[in-house]
Amino acid sequence: MSKNNVQIFDTTLRDGEQVPGCKLNTDQKVRIARRLDSLGVDVIEAGFPVSSPGDFKSVVEISKIVKNATVCGLTRAVENDIKVAADSLQYAARPRIHTGIGTSDSHIKHKFKATREQIIERAYKAVSYAKSFVEDVEFYAEDAGRTDNEYLARVCEAAIKAGATVLNIPDTTGYCLPSEYGAKIKYLNENVKGIENAILSVHCHNDLGLATANSIEGVINGARQIECTINGIGERAGNTALEEVVMVLKQHPYLNLDTNIDTTQLYGLSQFVSDSMGIYTQPNKAIVGANAFAHSSGIHQDGVIKHRATYEIIDPKDVGVTESAIVLTARSGRAALAYRAKNVGYELTKLQLDEVYQKFLEFADRKKEIMDDDIHEIIEHSHLYREIISA
Structure with a gap:
């Protein structure tokens, strides 16, 4: 991959589908995945296979039809999750398992009732186990936005030692300011041992309306994958909008950052996803809203x-x-x-x-x-x- 190429990781079918009332059936997911593949996304996160038989089936069927993109399945740092994800990806030409665990003190104390060292151990074991099934393993440090950088670097180093090819640094709660998030990515880029063997990925939520800005600051500071959704749909206030980050990079060529997206398909796919999920797109939505032009x-x-x-x-x-x-x-x-x-x-x-x-x-x-x-x-x-x- 060129150092100036930013991979687009689309999670419309996983994080995007977590919007209440927007459940898609397998046929709908396959149709969207086919269009995402045509759009030029590098990775399609097809679902969370262990979560339900329907999600498992969707990942299987998407794996069969996607010709160009990597197909990814999400898991927790749980062996059965990882085994089920591997089974669902057996037909994928380019499979990826996306596993991880919360790393902020809040998650460690209240969610896992564990210690920092135990979390590092669980992260290492999860990546190692996923690596026994596929070569391409992405590790997510949930709530990385509120995790102190020194500890986060230690977690990332453990994941790389275990074989992670991608490190996902989520601003899970959408809390970070762009300068803070950019600085976090820069710190990891400069302080994680073995970082040259992995791609840093940004996964930003829009609780304060900063998802796009944070993602752009992330790639300016060394990240080379953006995780996003069509129309910015997703949990709570949504995710980074694919169409926004792609067009920001396209309209600012001096950043010397490119994607593989065929931008002429953005508006049509936006409408297709909106119709499929029954989600109204606000008229003043950047790039694809009815009033954008x-x-x-x-x-x-x-x-x-x-x-x-x-x-x-x-x-x-x-x-x-x-x-x-x-x-x-x-x-x-x-x-x-x-x-x-x-x-x-x-x-x-x-x-x-x-x-x-x-x-x-x-x-x-x-x-x-x-x-x-x-x-x-x-x-x-x-x-x-x-x-x-x-x-």
Whole structure:
């Protein structure tokens, strides 16, 4: 792997599916996995095989159809979990077992009622056992965001000695500030013995709205895998949004970090996942929201019509959106009205536009949005109608 390539680890089908009421059946998971493989993700976390017979079956079926990506199954640091995951991945061309344990003092004391040394021992044993089934083993240090760096480095060293190929450093509770999380990744990159033999991975949650920022800080500081979901779906406030981190890296080429994602498929896959899971995507969602490339302010509309890049840093076509939307409201100006009128067949002169614009404002004050049918009605009620249509 190039040192400038950032692997995209998609966990839509595992962490993303943990949203209440969004359970997918095996056929739905297979269809999404097929599209993720086409999108170009490097790893598909297909499920948590030991959690249910349905999840086990889904990982098996996904393993059979994925042609390019690594297929990954999640486990706890429990032998039976790991054995079941290995069984579910038997058909995968590139299988990965993702095992781990909590490392923060909170998890050690309250969740495991153990000592720090016992946690290191359990981490080592889990990775070693997983390694007996597959070459590619990822270790997660749950709640790494709240784990002190010196101890976290010791856990990571044990995992590498046991054979881990990837080290997942989750900000499980979404607590870290970007500077703190970036510093944590930098510390591990510089202080973990054997780190050159493993890939550092970032897995950030969005409880404080910082998942994307934290993930980007992570890769700037040496991580080379981002764990994320389509539309940012996931536990509680969600995960890092795949489409956001991919486009951040694409739009900032000076970072010299690339992914293998075909960005023109992002919008279509976003809609597909939203429909499959029955999850409404907020209109102002970055990159894939309905309003991501929509303009209603007159000043913005005028600028975009003259030159798209005036108010858009991304070409809509780069993410699979046909074109920007000029939305007519009471805040729209003459330029936007002339643009939309032309799209429905009216080439207005300046004088005609001045006349029609006054009628337009009367309509716009009564309606939230002016549609194409409204434009026809506005023009038909203008005393310049015959002059306009005869031009």
